[in-house]
Structures are given as C-alpha cells and as structure tokens.
Amino acid sequence: MRILKYAILGLLRKGELSGYDITNYFKEELGQFWSAKHSQIYPELKKLTDEGFIEFRTAIQGTRLEKKMYTLTESGEQELHAWLTKKDPIPETVKDEFMLKAYFISSLTQEEAVDLFTDQLLKRQLKLSDLQHSYNELIESLDQPISFSSPDFGHYLVLTKALEREKNYVTWLEDILAVMKNQQ
Amino acid sequence: MRILKYAILGLLRKGELSGYDITNYFKEELGQFWSAKHSQIYPELKKLTDEGFIEFRTAIQGTRLEKKMYTLTESGEQELHAWLTKKDPIPETVKDEFMLKAYFISSLTQEEAVDLFTDQLLKRQLKLSDLQHSYNELIESLDQPISFSSPDFGHYLVLTKALEREKNYVTWLEDILAVMKNQQ
C-alpha cells in the first residue's frame, strides 16, 4: 500500500515543504484521517527522494539551521495522480477499540456499562464541539459559498466528514444509553 | 496496547474456542471494528497461555485432527474486566484512505472527482444494504425487544453502529456530490 508515500506526495502538491512542515500537517485537520510521526516521515522522504518522486534544496533558517525543502518531481506528480484516481475497495475493518469493548458488553454490569458509555459520550461531545468550532472558522473565512473550485474544498471535505462522524457517534451513544437505562 | 490480547480474552468470555474459531469471529460482525489474521492469532494464543491468562485442552475432530480449545483462566477474566472498565482517550486519528484522497481533491478535475466519489458512494451503498440485511435478521430473531440483558446486545451494538457509520458515509457522499455538481 505505502499510503504514507501518497500522503506526502499529496501534501507536496501545492509547493515545497520540510519534513517538519509535513509532521505538522498531520497534527491539523488532516490528522482526523491520516497521520504519521516524524520518525516515520524522515525515512520516507529519503526513500521518495531515492525513488525520484521528490527532490529537495537545502534552506537556511536564521543563520545556521539547515532544513530540507522538498518538492514533487514530474514522476511524483504522475504517481500521485495515478493513486488519486484509483478506485479501491472499501476496507472491511475500521478498528475501534471502544466498539470492541461494546461487543463484550455482556461481561459488564449495567452500571459499569452505563459508566463506560457515558464517559465515551462526554469525550465525543467535547471533540464534536472542537470540530464545530473549526468548521465555523472555516465557513466565516470564506468570501464565497463553498464549491469544487474553492481552494479550501479539501479542507472543507475533511472537516465536514469528521464533524458528521462525531455527530453520528454522539447520536448513537445517546440512543444506546437510552436503551441501556430502560428498566429490564 | 496489545488490543488483540483483549479481543481474544473477550471472545473467550462465553466458553471455549479454537484459534480457528477466533479467526472466524473476526470475519463476522465483529470484523467491522476489529480483526486479525490467523498468523497473528496463533502466536498471541501461545503468548497468552504462557502468561497464564488462558489455557487449553486438546480435542480431536473426526478421528485424528487435533485442535486446541482455549478457555479463560481466573487471571484472564480479571485482565479482561480491568480493560473493559478502563476509560481511554478517544483516538486522534482514524485512518481512512478515501478521506486522504478527498483532502487532495484540488489535484483532480471536477470530472475525476465526481467519478471517484460516485464509485465510493456505490460501494458504500452496497455495504449499507448488506448491513441492513444482517440487522433485519437479528431483529427478527429476537423474541423480546432488545435490552441491556439480551444475550445479543453486543451483537446489536456492533451492527447498529456499523449501520449508522455507513448511513452517515452515504449521506455525506451524496451531499458532497450535490455540491460538486453545482455549476461553478
């Protein structure tokens, strides 16, 4: 698969970035759907350079601090485009440790289960509220209604998807808690 | 983390299973939220046995075929319960290759993007329909309305959650496709 490879090529599509910049992108909205640590990113940048998909120039930050600014090669652009247009099967499993626990709920008392689900609900509500805030900021920054050609369309896609995902989690948790609290 | 460890302990909570049985559970509804290949399961069973969380007896299938039937030890039950009641932070990243592509949508033409999203929509609709079918079967098999004490409550939880997840994906894809098809 080497999905990190494509994540890096994709991030470089708009211009040059350092490994540090790439690391930071994974801490922002993109991190909702993909991420990697710098210890994985730096070796991957080396590999992509060796393979000819990216290249770098050395820039100086301040007076002495060296950083490598990477850009896509033409071969890298082609590789990115081939991946972007490829239609993959949807994954059978999307791992979720909380849902694994939920499957084993028969090993908990009703009180323990309500406690676990209530904790999850609170955490999901908090995350939802953060995402709602980011979404509002994005919408307010637009001077036109969002459309395919908006420069922020990718940003809009990941934010709305993450938002819907969390809304859906919260609603499901609320519904299940209502069922669980019913007298048996 | 060693989540597979807990997945195995959890599956063994209701009685003895072979490694092969465990492999099959990951192909059913639980596989929506956790799975592992047999090549990962057999070594983990060995490790859990060495650690004293599970034990096995050798059973004979047919006349000669040996299989190992595993059960939880008391220590294993405690370990499972401790994990089940532990409240973890929610993960920052839930990886989704399609959403990674979505973030890079500015590198596609409108036609390519509509094509990619339409393909995803079709696949998600198909999966939704399968899940809806499994859900209907489960509901019809119940002789009482679902509740915390139903033996199938865990099954109900994973099925409803997977169903809502796919419904949510489909709705979002339809909404985005409508935006993308708008005249610029």
Next chain:
DNA sequence: AAGTTCATGTAAGACGTTACATGATTTC
C-alpha cells in the same frame, strides 16, 4: 477424486510507535 473447509503453525517484510540523540532559533 477433486475442491473446499477445518486446523495450526512459521518466516519475511512492511508499517507504526516510543525512545534516544542532537543542536539551532525564537519567545518570554
């Protein structure tokens, strides 16, 4: 008898996280 399923294992390699390691720059 052939094909599928049942059943268990190991080996190699890819992917991912935590920790180790270093040093410059900026902000308070």
Next chain:
DNA sequence: GAAATCATGTAACGTCTTACATGAACTT
C-alpha cells in the same frame, strides 16, 4: 537565561500482512 519550538535523524520494539508449509475432514 529558561522554555518552547524548529529541525533532523536513528534504534528498538511492537503490530500487522503476505507468503510459505502441512495435513485432516467434509462436500460434491
């Protein structure tokens, strides 16, 4: 001057997938 951030790398370890390997039992 101290702390946080910028910046890049490696090492060790854990997780996960694909492939290799074998043989019994059941179904057609």
